[in-house]
Structures are given as C-alpha cells and as structure tokens.
Amino acid sequence: MSKKTKTKETKSHSYQAYIRWFWVLFLSGVTAVVMLFLLASWGVFGELPDYTILENPKTNLATEIISSDGKTLGKFYFNDNRTPVSFEELPKHLVDALIATEDARFYEHSGIDARGTLRALVYLGNKGGASTISQQLARQLFVGVRSKGLDKYTQKVKEWIISTKLERQYTKEEIIAMYFNIYDFGNNADGIRSAASIYFNKEPNELDIKESAMLVGMFKNSALYNPRDHKNPVGTRNRRNVVLDQMEKYGYISETLRDSLKAEDLGLRYTPQSHRDGIATYFRAYLDGFMKDWIRNNPKPDGEKYNLYGDGLKVYTTIDSRMQTYAEEAVQQHMPRLQAEFDHQNTPDRNPTAPFLELTQSEIDDLMNRGMRQSERWRVMKKAGKSDKEIIASFNEPTDMTIFSWKGEIDTIMKPMDSMRYYKKFLHPGLMSMDPLTGHVKAWVGGMNYRHFQYDHVYQGKRQVGSTFKPFVYATAIDQLHLSPCYKMPRSQITIEALKYGNPEPWTPKNSDGEYAGELTLEAALASSVNTVTARLMDKVGPQPVIDLVKKLGVESNIPAVPSIGLGTADLSVYEMVAAYATFANQGVYTKPVMVTHIEDKNGTILYQFTPESRDVISEETAYVTVKLMEGVTRGGSGTRLRTKGADAYRADYREIITGYPYQFTNPIAGKTGTTQNQSDGWFMGMVPNLVTGVWVGAQDRATHFKTITYGQGAAMALPIWALYMRSCMEDETLDVNTGEFPVPENLSIPVDCEAYVTEKAENAPTEVIPDELDF
Template sequence: MSKKKEAKKQATTTNEFQRYVRWFWTLFLGGISAVILLFLLASWGVFGELPDYTILENPKTNLATEIISSDSKTLGKFYFNDNRTPVSFDELPQNLVDALIATEDARYFEHSGIDARGTLRALVYLGSKGGASTISQQLARQLFVGVRSKGLDKYTQKVKEWIIATKLERQYTKEEIIAMYFNIYDFGNNADGIRSAASIYFDKEPNELELKESAMLVGMFKNSSLYNPRDHKNPIGTRNRRNVVLDQMEKYDYITEEVRDSLQKTELDLNYTPQSHRDGIATYFRAYLDGFMKDWIKNNPKPDGEKYNLYGDGLKVYTTIDSRMQSYAEEAVQKHMPRLQAEFDNQNKPERNPTAPFLELDKTEIESLMNRAMRQSERWRVMKKDGKSDKEIIASFNKPTAMTIFSWKGEIDTIMKPMDSMRYYKKFLHPGMMSMDPLTGHVKAWVGGMNYRHFQYDHVNQGKRQVGSTFKPFVYATAIDQLHLSPCYKMPQSQITIEALKFGNPEPWTPKNSDGNYAGELTLQDALANSVNTITARLMDKVGPQPVIDLVQKLGVESNIPAVPSIALGTADLSVYEMVAAYATFANQGVYTKPVMVTHIEDKNGTVLYQFTPESRDVISAETAYVTVKLLEGVTRGGSGTRLRTKGADAYRADYREIVTGYPYEFKNPIAGKTGTTQNQSDGWFMGMVPNLVTGVWVGAEDRATHFRTITYGQGAAMALPIWGMYMRSCIDDEELEISTSDFEAPKDLTIQVDCEDYNPDGEETTPTEEIPDELDF
C-alpha cells in the first residue's frame, strides 16, 4: 500500500476515533446535563410540588392525643385515623435500630441521602438484586411523595425522593431521621408509628422490645399488609420475614450466628392488645375525658386564635388514674359480675318468672316500658334523622337482623329482632365504681360499666340511683355536729311516726326495721352497723331534713334532694361520683376536696397548657368527721360489712356460697364502710374507706323493675361489697401503691368519747341521760 493511501487511512481512523470521543463526551456531558436538568425541573416543581424548608422543619403528620396515667402508662389515645404518638431516638432500643439498618440501608451512616453503590447496582441489575432506596428516601416518600407510582411517574417520583432525601439529610441528624421513619410508618391494626406498634402487638413501650420483636416490626417495613402478624391468610409469612431480618443482622455482624439460629426457631409470641375507643383499659373514664377535653378546647384556643385539634395535635393529657389500680378495679368487676348475673338468670328463668327479667310488672306495663326504650334508642334516633316514619322504624324493630350481642362467656353472633335484643339486654346487672384519694381528690380508678363496646352508659357520673342506707351517715354526721353525740349514745329502736306538718310532709311517715325488731335500745354505733331504720329516723326527727341536705350539698352533692324526712333512709337518687366525693370528706378530717381527673395538659412540644387548681373547703369539724368514721368502722366490725374480716365463703350462709366462694378478703386493718340496699333490692351499694383511699361501688339493672326477689342476693353486701373487697385486697397486696392499713387519725382536741368500753357519759357535753330538744333552732 502506498504511503499516501496509508496516511489517508490513518487520518480516517483518527477522525473516527475523535468522532467517537466527541460522541462519548457529548453523550456523557449530555447525560449529566440531562440529569442536572431533571433535578432542576423537579426542584422547580415541574413534576409536582416539593416541600419547602419550613415544611421540612415541621412535617405535617396527625398526632394522636395521648392519655397518660399517674404511673406514666398510656391509658389510651384520641384519634380519627392516625393513632400516632412520636418517640425520640433515645427511646428506641439499639436492637431495633440495628435491625432497621441491617435490613433497609446497610451503609446508612456512610451516605448523604443517596446510596451511589446501591443505585448503580439497581441500574445494572434492573432491581433484581434489590432496590436502592435509602432510609432517607423511604422517609421522603412517606412524608411528602406518597405511594409508589407507575410508568413514567415512577422515575420522576424517584427523582423527587432523591431531592427530598438530600434536603432531609441536611436538615436533620441521622438519628432524627431514623426516629422520624419509625414514627411515620403504618404497621396496621391502628398501629401508626413504633410506639403504637410496640403497644398493640406486644403490649410494651419501644425501649422494652426484645430482639426478635424488633426484627418482626422491622420486617413489616417491606409490606405491613402482607406481613401482618394478625392476618390469617399468611400465617407463616410474618415469621419468615422476621427471620430474613435476623439473617441480615447476622450478615452485618449485629448478632452472632448462634443468636440468629436460636431466635429463628421461636414463635412470634404476640401479646395483641388492640387500641380503639371501645377497647383497652379505663374505657368509661376515657369517654368522660373526651367530653372534658372538648370543653377545655372550646374555652382555651391557641395563641393564634385557632382551636386545638383533639385528634391531630398530639396533646398529652396527664390524668390521676393509676393504671394498676384501674386494672384491679376492672378485674374485680370481671370476677364478681358473671357470678352474680348467673344467679340472677337462674332465678329469672321463664318457668320461674314468666315476666322475666321484670318483676311486679304486668303485660301492659312491660309493653309501655319497652316502647319507651325503643323511642329512646340509638336505632330510633338514627332512623328518625334519616327521615323514616314512626311506622317504618317500629317495623324495623320487629324484623330479624344479624347482630353481635354481649354475654359473659363472650360475644355471640346471632340473628334477632332488635326489640328482642333490647329485652335481652334489660336482664343484665351493671356496676359503677370509683376510687379516690381523699386528701388530694385524685381519682385513681373509674369503672363505669362492664363492657364499653356494648354498654356506653357511664354508671359513675351519668347514672343516679337511690342510695339506700349509704345515706344514713350524713344524718348521723349532722346529728353529731349539732348535738355532739357519742357513738356510744343509746336510743330506743321502737317505731316512730313523724307527723305530717312538722317538716311539710304530705302525710305521716312511719319507717320500719328490716328485721321487724323494735324492742330495747341500741348505741348509735350498733344502730348504724345494723342499719336500724327507726333510730336513723329519730335522728332525722331531731335535726330536720334541711340541715342534712345543707351538709350533703357542702359535701359536693349537686343532685336535687327533697326536704322530707324519708331521705334519711336513702330515697334520693345520687351518682357514685357524688357519693365517693362526699364520703371522702369524712376520711379527710372534714375537708371536702373536689375530685380531680386531670393534673395537666401539654402540647406536643411539652409546653404546659393547663394546670389544675385544687378546690377544697371546710365542711365539718375534724371531730365530727372522725366520730362519723368511727361509727362507720363499726359496720365492718359487727355489721353488714363484717364479711370483709373473714375468709372466703365461710362467713356466709349456705345460700350465698354459690356466688361468693373464692372471695378471700380477711382484712385486718381498720375499714370504715356502709352497705346500702333499696326497698325492692334494685340497687346494691357499698362505700368503703381506709385513711388514704375511698371507694364506692353500685350494682343494679338498667330498669328498677329488674331486680332480685329477695334480699339474700339483692342486698349491697352481696351485690356490691365483693367488688370492693377484691379490689382492695389487690391494692393492699401491691405494696408499691402504699395503701394505708393504719388507723384513721384522731384530732388532737377530741372531746367526744368514741371507745364504748370506757364510755363515761359524765365526760360528754351531751350525755345519754341528757334530754335532746325536739327541734333545733334552724
């Protein structure tokens, strides 16, 4: 080949090489320019709006309002869709953080939001060997981008994730990003965020999670629906996914091979504790608190004038409820009520009681009662709101419908006419119980019923029923305050008639004693212990109804009480809430303290928005309060509360044995208390006190026509006292609660003699031989 041709060939080769080089650099620089342009277009919002720095500083997430007990446990939350309560990085266990990094982003602490190696690997293998999303990118998608897109949008979304991820990395520390990621994720079953997830799946706080529990929760990041431990469609999928997380932890040397192998053989060991407004602990109290918070929000706007959002602003409500005492109260109800209900059902079988569950009502009265209940029902309200006619609504109550009904053996799925279901529910006996510290007014336990899912009516605060003999101590206290009587003072238990005009009565009133005994005299101590009606009536005759009412109102009772002598025996309708607060005054040396349920409220940043102010007032002298307490102690030493001093069923007659066997009380400490039973056994009460805790219990049916036939089971000592006994036994046995077993403190200037063995009438200002005036100058 000639030199000329060879030179031409070399020139051609050189030109081609240069052209390839130019093409390479053109493509390379063009690609870089395209990527830069793509990022610029994304940052300019061409592919959708991006968050600015102010939004990055405060990502918009709905935060549930958290209800916190006095012992720092979460009682529940208020939320619409997001049951989310954030935690800081310091509250996360190391094994949880390690599991996340090993599984989702092994080089997390080495990159600045985008993992170049992971991205290159994903491009080369087209994602077949794993994606390239870092934790920061996944957080960006959760917070600002949304669900995964398809088609072309898939790539523009990825660009937006990259941009936001790098912004997040500049705005937050690595630890803060991890905390945000755990807090934002939806783990299913109302478990929004790691705090709710740990609580719902394992009944723990995040920092209490064990390694295998952390691995399961991290495994759910791949797909919380597919790897839901409660999903019966994929029974072993969640466990397998957990084991993949453990494999990753072993791969990156967070755990040893031995630990991995041992944990992979274990079950998930869930402790599923659902969180909803109708499940969990203290449901009735939380319903009360919902109203309390709405009232507070109405009257306490934010600094900018906006109203707080109870379901999204992440408020923290610190309550006085003690989670341990609340649990003991609910356990006592759950133990006693099924036994009592079983006996009631046995007595009211159709063959024994054709009008079951009602007594003393004829067919016409029962129909009237049920029709009234129908028109007051939620079904009637909803259908009326939808524009249905009365005829249509009534017809719906007699049409068989699929429903789930309550029973003490568990919920029952059945088909029943709504009218029949209403009658079915009329048979149930309900409890109401409240416990509070008399000194501070802090309410420690609140049980408004037996199952909030099926019975929303609160028998602590909403319900008001006849209080029976639990009202008598108010009469005694008035007499002690005004007449300076000793518990050892004797009065005849013979019958008494209080004249019609004396106190404005429409007709004379002649009370009767339940045992029919009217012979001899009794001390006031024995009279109250045995609930002798005639002696209470004699005291009422001496002091008059109005002073008793005045005292009761000073004790915090707001319900209307008619000024008639018969109130002495408890004809007034009062709530458990009112009765506990009133009795607490006796334990608190005559000082009334208004019950407190909320100590303070904070916003999501910990700023205190509300701090409660104690409300208290002197009502009676410390001496009067102490003497009344000593009278009430006699009830548990020699009266209807004596069974608290005994063990199990041995203290009961044989006909009690079926419902009380297994109730070991055997209290040795001083207890002041009073049972209460209404005339037809429709209401059973027990009010009981130790120096630093006052607790009231009521048991009865929704309608007063539903009740026990006889006083054997229908008295407060059988209906309500067992709940008090089991609750107090648990509280006293829990030494951390420091429930007092000491004597009630006597005032230093006590002048009334309370020890009847050494009773000296000459040392009294008023003696047994001294005549009491028929009327006082009111």
C-alpha cells in the first residue's frame, strides 16, 4: 500500500471518529437534558405542582368592598391586597407595554423562547435574559425567588417545565392576566388592580400609556423602581422611559408620541389602601364585624369557614361613593372651623381647666385616670406583665409620637398623659344618610380620622339626643289626639307630678329663652323648641306610649318611662335616630337600615342576599303631619339658617362667623335641631322625600363643651355639616335627590295650612277641646 493511500485512510478514520464523537456528545447532551427534565418532573429537584394545582393556583385574594355605584371602597386583607381582573379589563397599551418589554415573541413560543435561550447561553446573559412571561409567571406562582449557585440552574429547568404546562393549560390572554394579577407592585399594591388604584386612583382600564409604562417598568424590580421611594427619585421615570422606547421599537407607538410621553412626569395620584386610610373607614370597620358574624354562621358547603382575608369575596354595599365623599368633605370643611372656635374659647387664660368645664381638679384627675386605665397602652402593657406602678410611670415619660391636628399630622415628643389630655379637647362628628324607602344607607361618617380615632359615632356612640326627640312626642299626640300643627297651646310653665311614673320629685321644665307668656301653635312650638309645650303634650299622652312608638321605629336602647324623656334625656345613636326619622319620610312605614345587598365568592356565586325588613308603625296621615311640623323648623325656627343668605365670611384662623350661613335652600326640608344640657351635644336631623340624614357633634367627654349656646347649639355644631353635604348632593344631578314636596296622603283630615285653619276656626265655633288625660 502506498504511503499516499495510507494517509487517506488515516484521514478517513479520523473524520469518522470525529463524527462518532460528535454524535456521542450530542446524544449525551440530549440525553442529559432529557434526564434533567425527567428528574425535575419527577420532583428530584423539588416538588412540582400537579394538574389540580395548575388548574387552581393558590393565591390569597382580598375581600373587596364595593359601593352601590360600582366603586371599590376598600378591601379586607392581611398581606395580599389582591383583586384579580380579566384580560378584557386590561387596556391594550398595558398589554403592549408588557410584551414589548418582557417578551417580544410571546405569541410565537409555547413557554420557552428558543432564540432568547440560545442568545442567553452564547452571551452568558450579558445581552438580556431568556425568561418568557410564562416562565416569570411560573416563578411567581410555584417556584419562588431566584436561587443562587447550582440551584439557579435546576430552578430554571423547573420554570421551563411549569411554563410549558401553563401554556397547555391556559390561553395566552389568561397567562397575561394572571401575570398582571400576581405581581407585587409594593405599597400594598398586589396585582394590577390595586396598583392602578394606589398609584393613580384609577381602574386598570382607565390607565393611559405613560401610566401603563410605569407599572410595566416596575416588573423589573418593584422595590428599586418604586415611585414612592425617595432614594431613587429619577429611577422610576427612567425605567418608564425604557418601556416607552421598547414600545416604539416594536411599533406599538410612534416616535413622536414616545418623545412627548417621555417628557411628562409620572402623574402619580397616590391613594394608599390600608384599613385606616381611604374612604368610608368607619363604615368598613363596622362591615368587618358584620362579615365576621356572617362567616361564623355561614360555612362553606364542605363545612370550612370562609377566609375574609384570602378567599376573594365581594361585598356589595349600599354606600354611594359620591355621597360618602360629599359627607366626608362636609365634615372636613366644618369641623376645623368649629374646633378653632372651641380652642379660641378654651385657652388656659380663658379657661384654667381647659378643655373641661364645670369640673374640679380632683374630678379632672379622676377622669384622666379612668381614661388611662381604659387606654390601649394600658391594655398592652398589662398583657406584657407590667405592674400598675410601671404602667402609670410610663404615662409620664416623654415619648416619640405622631398626633392628629386639623392642619396635618404632627411628629412630636409628648408624655402619653399629655397626649390624652390633648385628644380630650377635640369635638367629634357622626353622620349617617339613608334612603327612607329602601333602607339603603348611603353615607356613614363615624368620625373625622380613623387612624387616630377609631370609635364610631354612628353605630357605637350613644349620646343624649336633646330636642330631636320631640317629634316622637308630637307624633304620638297627633296619632292619639288627632291634633293639627295649627292647634294652639299655652307656653306657660307646667309641673308634672311624677310619682305615677316612679319619680319622687315633681318635674318643672324650663324654656331656654325664659319666655312663658301667651300661646303657640304646635308648629311654632316645635320650630322654637319650646319645652313647656312638649311637656304638656307628654302629660296628655304619657311616657309609655311615646316609648312604644320609638321602639316600633327601631330604637333598641333603653329609655326610662319618665316625662323628661320628651326633652331628649335618652342616649341614642345616630344610626337609631336616622332609622326612626326615616319612618316619617316613608309615610309611616319603618324600614330597617340596609348596609349590604349581597355577597359573592370569587367566582361570582351569590352567597348572601339581604331580605328587606319593614313594618307599618303609624298612619300616613300622622307621618305627614309630623313631617309638616318639622318643615316649620326650617321655615321659621332653629333650622332657618338653611334658607338665609349670609356672607360666606371666615376669620383668619378658620373660625366661622355664625351669622353668615350661605346655604340658601329653597326646597321643602323637614328637620329638627337638638342641643343637650350644657351644650355637650349638638344634633341636626334633616329630611327631603328620598333622603334622611342625621348629624351629631360633641366631644368624647361631656365635660368638654362650649360655654354658651352661641356655638354650642345643634344649629351651629351639626346643621352646617348637613347643609354642606346636602348642597353637594343636590348639585350632583347624577344622584337624583328629590327636592320636591313630601307626598300628601289621600283623604287628609288634619289641617296643615294654618292660615286657612285659623279662618275656618273663626267661622266655626266652639273652640277645639282635647281631653286632659288619656286612659293609657
């Protein structure tokens, strides 16, 4: 064999050897990859989700509180403030931004982007990673945070396996929706719906392009690119602009539009969603208790209890977000002015015992000590095993704290005992508004700042109602004695022998104006809140029939059967008073207040549907005549401020000049003011045909109050809140607040037109007589 032939054979054998080694290495690599995937699928590198878990990925879903007009009032959650949305609820530019930035070939692959993977391998990740949206979703749902070392590669394999399973299990659109719903955008913004609401106060479908780009930019690192993080002031904007560049690169937006959007700021409208922030906080606190009671008594079909903080329930409420906003704005407008006037009158020079009146120093010390022992600090320290002596000492040690003021929170150092005294000076509001026909509660303001004052003055608080109780006495007298608003009674003093009511002492009420001469029509007497006329009516009908009526009107609080209740000595809640007054506007039919219309699970299955509760209490005629009596209060009594035209003038420190109330209502309004002894409580109950609203204002302790009635009456403390709220409601044409006349019952036999009544009475003697006492 020649040397040349031998060389050729050697080269041929070498070539064949290379080929064999290539195939050996190739097949070995393929086998290794296959084995790697098999081992991963068998759970060698950690458990993988099975089919059923892929079908229903485990994520905590917040319970959503929804207003009657379809807005989210708040949510119940522990860690995950997540409410999922469907793909159809996502704007196109939000989806475009995601695909352009995170996975340009999303619609071309089946979970793994081969081209991107090869690029990542060749350049060792220096020219971008290869994770598809499906892989990132797999990591979020099932794999967890990125691992390091060898685990980083086994985790990547698990991501590949799960992402391909996700692609087989779900449509592309469902994967995108899940990706947006699962991501944590920071600041309690779990998922795109919470993020849109918290950062821009919008629903996802309302986001514009630059807002969508900012949120998509946060997918890279929501902690680093957090618009609320002052450590990286320009980073979030720069990252947003990168997303806009990607959108232009892939043809989703034009170059011109990109440039104009990059020049704009972020446009944040930061609206935190926490249990102590946002709209309707006091109502949400009430609802928390309502839901826990419902869950306790309504288990799932399998016997398990619903999880308020993780099962994604939807609670549909009667609260109207617009009316709730107007109510809170009315409180925010009036209360700082009223508080400023109170503070002006209660400086240490003017009142050495400020903020208390008519208390000795020993009484003040007792009050503060009781408050200390009832405080949260005392409860927590006692639970920690501290002695009384240690706890009391802590109340006199200066500490860092944030306190409330009407000009904003104040970070300060203060002794806890001094902070207690500071908070004792504040006047608090309570407001509830209700549709009398349906019983639907439209607005609920239990206080002025839930972060600092958790006590609810709508449902929890019960205070003396003052003259707002008088319409119940008048209604009882009208029902039993068939009296007209035009009927006259003497305003002279009366002494009621109270032994028959269980009181050892006779009762002689006084009129606030000191006038006792002459006669007054019932309409004028109620308008001017004349106590002696109410006492005479009470003496005619007796306390028990009045109590019986009030109980039928939904009042559950205890009321003693004594004549003085007619002047409002009973302690009732705003909730009870509004429901009771609503019966008059609803033509004598009591309707129990409704706060929740229905509850759904996360799949939209109705779990609870409310059942209306109503009952006939008084005749249509009695209800209408009582309403006409209360109309007189706003035409010629303490409620006439609603109709007066005055200068909208305020002092430099925001204290309102009481002589100027620029409300100028011209429509029929039935109402009643209430002022309790020593001006501790101010009330106003006001009605139009389809809306009844009650307002209370007072301090935590009854010893904190205005010294005189000028500012301490219901017409100055509570009525302005009602007026500001109702003016906003009436100006909002979408609410359809009825400003017409109250409906007149058929066959009305009791005269309500006093001018015509006087003429007819003069022509038809004898004088009307009513019995001195009824048999009751």
